[in-house]
Amino acid sequence: MTGNTIVEVKNLKKYFHTKKGMLHAVDDVSFTIDKGETLGLVGESGCGKSTLGRVMIRLLEATSGEVRFYGDDILKYSSGRMKDMRKRVQIVFQDPYSSLNPRLSVSDLISEPLLVNRVCGSTAERTGRVLELMDTVGLARRLVNSYPHELDGGRRQRIGIARSLALSPEFIVLDEPVSALDVCIQAQVLNLLNSLQKQFGYTYVFISHNLSVVKHVSDRIAVMYLGKIVEMSDYQSLFKEPLHPYTQALLSAIPIPKVGEKRDRLILEGDVPSPIEPPDGCRFAGRCFYRQEICTRKTPELHEIEPGRFVACHFARNLSRRSS
Amino acid sequence: MSEQINKQPGQSMHGIGAVFARLRRSPLAMLGLAAVIALVLIAVFADYIAPYGYAAQDLMSAFEPPSANHWFGTDEFGRDLFSRIIYGSRISLQVGFIAVGIAVFAGGFLGAVSGYYGGRLDNLIMRGMDILLSIPSILLAIAIAASLGPGLFNLMIAVGISSTPNYARIVRGSVLSIRNQEFVEAAKAVGSSDLRIILKHIIPNCMAPIIVQSTLGVAIAILTAAGLSFIGLGIQPPVPEWGAMLSGGREYIRDYAYMTIFPGLAIMISILALNFLGDGLRDALDPKLKQ
Numbered sequence: 001m002t003g004n005t006i007v008e009v010k011n012l013k014k015y016f017h018t019k020k021g022m023l024h025a026v027d028d029v030s031f032t033i034d035k036g037e038t039l040g041l042v043g044e045s046g047c048g049k050s051t052l053g054r055v056m057i058r059l060l061e062a063t064s065g066e067v068r069f070y071g072d073d074i075l076k077y078s079s080g081r082m083k084d085m086r087k088r089v090q091i092v093f094q095d096p097y098s099s100l101n102p103r104l105s106v107s108d109l110i111s112e113p114l115l116v117n118r119v120c121g122s123t124a125e126r127t128g129r130v131l132e133l134m135d136t137v138g139l140a141r142r143l144v145n146s147y148p149h150e151l152d153g154g155r156r157q158r159i160g161i162a163r164s165l166a167l168s169p170e171f172i173v174l175d176e177p178v179s180a181l182d183v184c185i186q187a188q189v190l191n192l193l194n195s196l197q198k199q200f201g202y203t204y205v206f207i208s209h210n211l212s213v214v215k216h217v218s219d220r221i222a223v224m225y226l227g228k229i230v231e232m233s234d235y236q237s238l239f240k241e242p243l244h245p246y247t248q249a250l251l252s253a254i255p256i257p258k259v260g261e262k263r264d265r266l267i268l269e270g271d272v273p274s275p276i277e278p279p280d281g282c283r284f285a286g287r288c289f290y291r292q293e294i295c296t297r298k299t300p301e302l303h304e305i306e307p308g309r310f311v312a313c314h315f316a317r318n319l320s321r322r323s324s
Numbered sequence: 325m326s327e328q329i330n331k332q333p334g335q336s337m338h339g340i341g342a343v344f345a346r347l348r349r350s351p352l353a354m355l356g357l358a359a360v361i362a363l364v365l366i367a368v369f370a371d372y373i374a375p376y377g378y379a380a381q382d383l384m385s386a387f388e389p390p391s392a393n394h395w396f397g398t399d400e401f402g403r404d405l406f407s408r409i410i411y412g413s414r415i416s417l418q419v420g421f422i423a424v425g426i427a428v429f430a431g432g433f434l435g436a437v438s439g440y441y442g443g444r445l446d447n448l449i450m451r452g453m454d455i456l457l458s459i460p461s462i463l464l465a466i467a468i469a470a471s472l473g474p475g476l477f478n479l480m481i482a483v484g485i486s487s488t489p490n491y492a493r494i495v496r497g498s499v500l501s502i503r504n505q506e507f508v509e510a511a512k513a514v515g516s517s518d519l520r521i522i523l524k525h526i527i528p529n530c531m532a533p534i535i536v537q538s539t540l541g542v543a544i545a546i547l548t549a550a551g552l553s554f555i556g557l558g559i560q561p562p563v564p565e566w567g568a569m570l571s572g573g574r575e576y577i578r579d580y581a582y583m584t585i586f587p588g589l590a591i592m593i594s595i596l597a598l599n600f601l602g603d604g605l606r607d608a609l610d611p612k613l614k615q
Binding site: 057059083086087090091093094095098099100101102103112113116117160163164166167 | 505506507509510511512513514515516517520524525528529
């Protein structure tokens with residue numbers, strides 16, 4: 001986490017105006033991502049992980065904060081400079097059924113980024129690049145004139161990946177890239193993403209609600225709850241010794257494929273509170289087993305309690321011992 | 325297996341061929357299509373079909389009832405009504421298609437901008453359209469035609485403007501439903517400009533309702549144009565416009581009813597044909613209605 005940092009997010013906030021008040025989708029989030037690593041971003045539906053991913057590449061405008069790309073705050077870029085930046089930061093969308101224009105053929109879809117950024121001069125050059133990209137993501141060349149609705153989910157997602165690779169980006173936000181696919185295709189796409197990373201040295205943010213998938217691909221994992229990162233560390237220590245009570249509950253919910261296996265399941269009570277005008281204090285306090293008086297008064301900051309391990313809990317040190 | 329799949333034509337679901345195949349299942353729509361094609365052919369080849377010129381007067385044979393020489397009879401100047409109706413199809417179709425063209429273009433542009441950008445601009449444009457919509461379209465057309473003065477071109481503008489709000493609403497609605505789809509965001513993510521997104525991603529995906537509305541709109545435009553000509557604000561004699569002919573025959577309706585019946589029939593048939601076609605297209609373009 002030194003000179004190798006590619007993306008640094010600082011105090012990033014994204015609020016939405018709603019009729020009931022301010023919705024705090026992403027609330028004061030800070031972290032860094034090193035070049036070539038995969039940061040897994042997990043959390044339940046509606047916790048703001050997709051919003052965070054979109055704000056990071058400016059598909060949504062942040063309310064405040066900074067996103068530094070090689071030390072430069074891209075949130076301050078003019079629209080012209082941002083257009084150049086789009087070549088370097090890309091996104092793969094969750095749903096390959098709705099993220100591809102049904103009226104465009106595979107070659108139109110993959111050549112769109114090349115066309116709008118005037119990357120390839122001639123039509124022949126562009127066609128060549130499209131075919132090359134199709135090879136890279138494992139799409140048969142004969143599909144070049146097909147339409148998305150003729151292809152299965154896995155192939156569609158490969159088109160989406162090819163589109164995001166077309167401009168040779170350095171940093172890719174993967175917004176639940178496999179959650180709309182069935183399990184065996186999930187594995188194919190994950191392996192593809194993995195081998196692409198090895199081949200081209202991409203840096204990924206991998207957003208998912210599926211812990212087993214995140215465990216499979218991530219170097220480090222950040223756990224989000226209600227717009228905040230509650231815990232972040234490398235994946236081994238996070239799975240071996242979760243420090244935040246929410247992470248503990250989350251991990252205890254991963255099913256173990258073994259008959260008769262019994263274990264201590266931490267069942268959380270209540271529902272996720274509303275992200276609209278959240279009260280002071282820890283967001284998780286209402287459902288926490290270890291709640292103390294201070295939790296409802298003071299918002300815990302994300303502290304580095306061991307090198308590389310960040311937790312936002314007043315009692316993180318005590319809890320690690322208690323749970324083990 | 326995969327080879328077989330690949331042999332299927334590229335646009336099996338949404339191509340023109342598929343729409344036509346579904347259209348063919350509706351006999352009324354095919355009847356409408358045939359009549360519209362016939363109408364277009366008549367308009368194009370009017371010079372060869374019409375036995376007389378549209379302004380050729382023959383006072384000796386004025387007010388002749390339908391006969392072998394004059395299929396639809398003659399008017400007060402002895403002009404052949406059949407020829408005049410044939411030539412009239414040119415005017416009516418011109419007015420219908422060009423007026424709708426103006427309305428689709430203007431309404432489509434306003435609706436797309438309004439739906440895509442939203443906010444204050446949307447409010448401004450759509451409230452303006454609401455004002456136009458609150459005035460009955462025929463009244464609006466009369467007002468515009470009256471202020472521009474009579475004439476073919478002004479008639480088209482009047483009819484076009486009076487139906488613009490309808491298209492603006494339809495396009496805005498479709499744009500709103502498509503704007504939030506992920507593929508629009510995906511286009512933004514690779515750096516597409518707003519103009520490209522509207523033209524390449526949004527408009528092509530909301531063509532179906534526009535096609536249907538404009539087919540029906542041509543019928544309405546023909547009727548509005550005929551109405552304006554009927555009250556003297558549209559085409560001026562001796563140009564043979566069906567509405568104007570209707571108006572001319574009105575004075576003689578007691579003794580020479582055929583002078584109003586035939587132009588009236590011409591209007592009715594073309595509007596019916598366009599409506600059948602429009603309804604058929606609406607069903608054919610909506611895959612959800614597919615049996």
